[in-house]
Amino acid sequence: MSGPKERSVEVNGHACRVWEKGDGDPLGVLPGIGGAPRWTPFLEMLSATRRVVAPSLPGFPGALGHDALDSHLDWMIAAHELLAGAGLEGADLVGVSVGGAVAADVAAIWPTLARRLVLISPYGLFDEDDTGVDPFAVRPPDIGRCLSADADAYDGVFGVPEDEDRVEWLVTLARAQEAAARILWPLGDTRLARRLHRIRIPTLLLWGDRDRVVPRSYxxxxxxxxxxxxxxxxxxxxxxxxxxxxxxxxxxxxxxxLDRTNGSP
Amino acid sequence: MKVLWFHLMPYTELPDDFRDNHHSVWVDIDSRLFDPQRAHRMYNDFFDELEFAAEVGFDGVCVNEHHNNGYGLMPSPNLIGSALARATQDAAILILGNSLGLYNPPLRVAEEMAMIDCISGGRMIAGFPIGTPMDTCFAYGQNPSTLRQRYLEAHDVIMRAWREEDVFPFNGRFNQLRYVNIWPRPVQKPHPPVWIPGGGANETLRWCVDNDYVFCALSYFGYDAAQGVLGAYRREIDAGGKEQNPFRSGYLQFVGVGETRAEAERIYREPAEYFYARCLHLFPGFTDAPGYRTESTIRRQLQASRPGGGVAALGTTGAPTLEDIVERGYLVLGEPDEVAERLREIARDLNVGNLMTLLQFGNMDRDTANHNTRLFAERVMPQIADLFEDEWEHCWWPSPMPRPERTAPQSVRAVAV
Known part of the structure; x- marks a missing residue:
């Protein structure tokens, strides 16, 4: 498979990587915890029928600048600038995990930003009675087992490539964890519940049946x-x-x- | 050399099966293990031990801050420091310290430390740690990614609050204050000495040098662990063009003194093994949080093939025997002369002029702790106190009010008469 095209959008003076591949209407994807250190099989499969546009939020692989974002408002403005700069205004939007919390929030704050929404085990809410496992209280060697049910698949995305500098790769992953924590610490509750009602577009919620981090009840x-x-x-x-x-x-x-809801307003 | 007496205030009755049947001594320790009536006794014993240390001539007494922690019963070191300010007359009171990023507004720290400085007549040293991930991120819910930025800003507002004489507004990233104007204000001018305990992030070492603060290498792992950190600190001192004054460094050491080495081994075995097996039984997932370590620290540790380093070592100590603990240098143990000789070597080698001794550790009872303290004061201290004193000036020690101008506690009866 050929890789994606790469460009960047500047957010607060920091370049944020945007990967793009495929033809047709744009489909934005905000990856989950750890970001997308590689072009993933999931992105590749989506690009068979759509023009996939995958921007990196500040601090996630390919992007810096998370340490300039202090408040949730800072993050939301940064996410909006990134999505708009990537040409995703009015596009369908997929968000995974931390990317799901951000996708849902920008869709709630700017109701015309996304056309349809897919949230894959999104963060953003918290239930004291069903907390899930805390992925931030896990040492790096155990993080794969916490987030994934398939060690090989996880390693295929996050494992150190043979031709990469091991230290810099691991620093990049650590920075992505930090960026996720900067948005979500300590509970993953971004107060999204106060805004969810503003999302009136068709929304698909996808959940891994073995998700231990954000439980199915969410x-x-x-x-x-x-x-x-x-x-x-x-x-x-x-x-x-x-x-x-x-x-x-x-x-x-x-x-x-996306096929089934085509024709929705 | 200045010799200080440091208390962690460990809960002394963690069960024998703690290591096998409990998750962690820190963060999610089972509150059902805590007996407040036993803690009443422990706190009062601990005060006795600290006050005894001041009485027998230690230069300072030292307290610190931990949360959700079975070996540190001091969520607020300022409460203890305040009581010590009344109960002692000449000892320095080292609050090592307040984790600045936790307080909103941080003026609370400026105020409480100023109170202790007033109560003690200017004997307080202000310690400003960032705080461990366990305390700050997990127990207190602070964001690890903003913790250092908050810490630095809190430091700035506290120092300005102590220094500036006029009311001023402070418009920071994390703190917005219209009227900064603390009452009371510290006795020591322009401010009490500032000591920074830390794990040794390069940024922290450089910042200590730039600000002319004392850096303290605090670990439970003795000389070997401190060597690398204090070596890096000395390089930063050189790079900053400052003098290699040993009084700008501090070092923590567990010490057990006996009349004979055999006695020391006998009486300190259980407390030492209790500390390393139970008090450091820590879930490794709590020893780091994403963003807690700086990127340059992560990179340096990865390059050295050390996955964790710093506090991460806490979760992996195992349950060493006294022999392991002494062999690894965590505990300096023996009869007075050999302890003094070893401490002189360490102090010379690390170039540290502030020795923080842990003479109560683990489940050591008050009588044993006082025995250790007395032997140290009478037979070790005279052999080490002269170190560096003729060569260097200590510019980071409290400047109290002159003795005749300071008052001492009067009993109710005395006041009434």
Whole structure:
């Protein structure tokens, strides 16, 4: 497979990488915890039928500048500038995990920003009675087992490539963890619940059936809060990062949803 | 050399099966293990030990801050420091210290430390740690990615609050204050000495040099662990064009003194093994948080093939025997002369002029702690106190009010008469 085209969007004076591949209407993707250190099989599969545009939020692989963002408002403005700069205004938007929290929030704050929304195990809410596992209290060697149900698939995305500098690769992953923590610490509750009702566009919620980090019950909480047409689908044999564990099933569910809701306003 | 007596205030009755059947001594330790009536006794014993140390001639007493922690019963060192300011007359009171990023507004720290400085007549040293991930990020919920930025800003506002005489507004990234104007204000001018305990991030070492603060290498792993950090500090001192004054460094050491080495081994075995097996039984996932370590520290540790380093070592100590603990240098143990000789070597070698001794550790009872303290004061201290004194000036020690101008506690009866 050939790689994506790469360009960058400047946010607060820092270059943020934007990967792009495929033809047709743009489909924005905000990756999950750890970001996208590589072009992933999930992105590749989506690019078979759509023009996939995957920007990196500040601090995630390919982008710097997370340490200039102090408040949730700072993050939201940065995310909006990044998505707009990547040409994703009015596009369909997929967000995974921390990217899901950000995608949902920008869709709520700027209701015309996204056309349709796919949230894959999104953060953003917190339930004291069903907390899930804290991925920030896990040492780096154990993080894969926490986030993923498929060690090989996880390693295929996050493992150190043979031709890369090991130290710099691991520093990049550590920086991505920091950026995620900067948005989500300590609970992952971004107060999104106060804004969810503003999302009136069709929204698909995808959940790995073995997600230990954001429990399945959160899908129901999202559905209860969202203001438009919603649907929950479960991806079998997948952990928190379903896009990485089961790329074909996840990309298939995204494609089916986008086909089915085509023609929605 | 200045010799200080440091108390961690460990809970002394963690169960024998703590290591096997409990998750962690820190952050999510089982609160059902805590017996407040036993803690009443522990706190009062600890005060006795600190006050005894001041009485027998230690230059200072030292307290620190931990949260959700079975070996540190001092969430607020300022409470203890304040009581010590009343109960002692001449010892320096080292609050090592307040984790500045936790306080909103940080003026609370400026105020409380100024109170202690007033109560003690200017004997306080202000310690400003960033705080461990366990305390700050997990127990207190602070964002690890903003913690250092908050810390530095808190430091700035505290120092300005102490120095500036006029009311001023402070418009920071994390703190917005219209009227900064603390009452009371510290006795020591322009401010009390500032000491920084830390794990040794390059940024921290450089910042200590730039600001002319004392850097303290605090670890439970003795000389070997401190060597690298204090070596890096000395390089930063050179790079900053400052003098290699040993009084700008501090070092923490567990010490057990006996009449004979055999006695020392006998009486300190259980407390030492209790400390390293139970008090450091820590879930490794709490020893780091994303963004807590600086990127340059992560890079340096990866290059050295050390996955964690710093506090990460805490979770991996195992359950060493006294022999391991002494062999690794975590505990300097023996009869007075050999302890003094070893401490002189360490102090010379690390070039540290401020020795913080841990003479109560683990489940050591008050009588044993006082025995250790007395032997140290009477037979070790005279052999080490002269170190560096003729060669260097200590510019980071408190400047209290003259003795005749300071008051001492009066009993209610005395006041009434």
């Amino acid at each position: 899908a129901d909480r999202f559905v209860a809060g969202l203001g438009g047409e919603t649907r929950i689908e479960i991806i079998p044999d997948a952990g928190h990062l379903a896009d990485i564990d089961r790329p074909a099933a996840t990309a298939g569910a995204v494609r089916e949803f």
